[in-house]
Amino acid sequence: MKRFFLIAILFLFGCLGDAPRDNPLENQNGLTLEGSVHTFYAPHLPLEMVPVQLKKLNLLTYSDAQGRFEFTHLKPDSYTVIVGGQNFSKDSVRMFLKRNTSLTFKVDRLPQFLEIRITTHHQARWFPVEDAYFVQVYIRATDPDGIGDLSLAYYNVPELGVRDTLLPGADAGEFYAWQTPGEFNVQHVNQLIGKAFEMVVEDDAGFGKRSGPVFLTRIIEQTVQLISPVGLHTISGDTIRFQWQSVYLTFPFHYKLEIFQINNGVISIVKTMDGLPSDQTKLELINSLPPGDYLWRIYLVDEFGNTSSSKEGAFQIP
Incomplete structure (x- = not known):
């Protein structure tokens, strides 16, 4: 009788030990949310270093060289996954996580x-x-x-x-x-x-x-006074001698000289000489221009690219 009772107890405990359990691995280690990030355009290549946020827990990770990302040890709950930002367009998914899940995102690489x-x-x-x-x-x-x-x-x-x-x-x-x-x-x-x-x-x-905010840097109010050639002066020699008055400014600048040709009422630029030093007031140019009527200007140019130009000087090549 005692022997029968012992066998019955062992049988009962054996049955209890074999009772089914609900997702034992998930209960021990939590859930995994993984995924991959690819280019917006075909062939949808994997993207590296794309930010991936899990908003519920304020977690942040980045996709690896294969475009993969992963969050582990999660509890069943509602989560929002936001992919992108910085140099990528954004995409997001809101979901209730109740099992291990894999997601795929396609984001655009921004200009x-x-x-x-x-x-x-x-x-x-x-x-x-x-x-x-x-x-x-x-x-x-x-x-x-x-x-x-x-x-x-x-x-x-x-x-x-x-x-x-x-x-x-x-x-x-x-x-x-x-x-x-x-x-x-x-x-x-x-x-x-x-x-x-x-x-x-x-x-x-x-x-x-x-972009962030961008502002104007300067307005150059001062202009340059031309000395010669002006007044439709005729250039008869092999050299054109340009001269202008010196200018003093409280900030760094240089000169730029432009020459324009007038042809049947159409004015077109034919030569530009930029980067002339601020202490220069003369320039000699070998006369290789074809016969015609010409205009020229001197520009003040500051380090940011703001300019101020003189009135036009006119000359002729016979």
Whole structure:
């Protein structure tokens, strides 16, 4: 009888030891949320160093060289996964995690700014007698998906409620606008001082990169007085001798000389000499120009690319 009772107890404990348990591995180690990040465009290559956030626990990781990421030891719960940011477009998934899960994301590599310039340009002139002022907005950008992926660039001046699209430049990735003060809804370029410009460049997928605030650096009010040749002077020798008055400014600058030809009422630039030192007031040029009527200007150019030009001087080559 005792022997039968002992066998019964052992049998009972044996049955209890074999009782089913609910996901023993998940209870011990928690759940795993993993995934991969790929390029937005086919063939959807893996992307490295893409930020991946798990918002519920404020965890942050980055995709590896194979585009993989992983969060482990998670409890069943609602989570939001945010992929991208910094130099990538963002994508997100909100989910209730109840088993080990794998996700796949495709994000766009965003355009990048290589250069941003806002420069002012002051131009003295004979007619109209009032000087002209212009603002040039210039962007040079690239895109990890190829320079041809760039499709649009524009600027905002939030304080003035002004936004305008930039034109494509001569080289791929260049965009520019050449604006008068009136196009910014102001009467004088001085009213743009202290106003924040914001640049945006977008790709074909519609994702964009936005710059921080950019400001005008300077307006050069002083201009150069030309000495010779002026008054449609005839150049008869083999050398053209340009001369202008010296200028003193409180900031570093250099001179730039440009020569234009007038042909049937069309004015086109034929020669530019840039980087002339600030203490130079004369320049001799071997006369290789064809017969015709010409104009020339001297520009003051500061270290940021702001300019101020003289009125035109005119001469003839017989």
